């Protein structure tokens with residue numbers, strides 16, 4: 588798991604010269620059941636057709652942790668003691684011949700803490716965790732119009748390995764499903 592690092596809090600001055608007590612510590616850690624409320628809330632607040640192909644969540648809301656979204660598949664980014672993002676890492680299939688691959692199936696960062704390296708830290712920790720599990724390759728799917736996520740993945744060494752053109756019809760627009768992947772050798 589990655590080591591804690593310091594990130595400016597929203598109220599911090601633009602220069603990192605404030606007293607140490609005002610610096611927020613970023614920690615990437617495994618999810619725990621007690622994260623349910625914070626992650627469910629974060630997921631609802633971050634919903635957008637930029638990244639989601641699910642309909643907008645409506646009450647009564649689904650639980651965050653389910654049999655298909657298990658607590659042991661998720662890493663949480665905690666800033667100043669509060670969950671501000673998560674990443675979900677799973678085997679893409681249960682097949683033995685596919686066991687060397689891990690897939691990212693979920694990444695979200697609270698809008699209030701974006702642009703501060705939280706997603707990059709989560710992605711790095713997920714790659715490290717995939718290696719620890721013995722994987723040699725990591726893949727993901729991203730919507731073609733999701734520029735922030737695509738830039739992040741490209742900058743972390745993920746390459747476009749396939750495109751399903753116009754795979755989803757979102758708010759009247761056909762959107763590509765982009766398949767990306769990278770080796771975990773480095």
Ligand SMILES: CC(C)(COP(=O)(O)OP(=O)(O)OC[C@H]1O[C@@H](n2cnc3c(N)ncnc32)[C@H](O)[C@@H]1OP(=O)(O)O)[C@@H](O)C(=O)NCCC(=O)NCCS
Nearest residue numbers: 638694695696701702703704705706707729735736738739
């Ligand atoms: C995509 C997302 C996870 C990025 O989170 P973040 O914590 O703000 O990202 P980081 O601060 O770690 O940024 C890392 C890199 O991502 C890219 N990036 C992030 N936000 C960006 C933006 N608004 N525009 C363009 N590139 C952006 C940049 O390459 C950035 O590196 P840089 O700061 O050196 O330029 C966040 O915007 C989010 O939660 N979006 C909604 C959910 C989503 O799209 N998930 C991905 C599903 S495939």
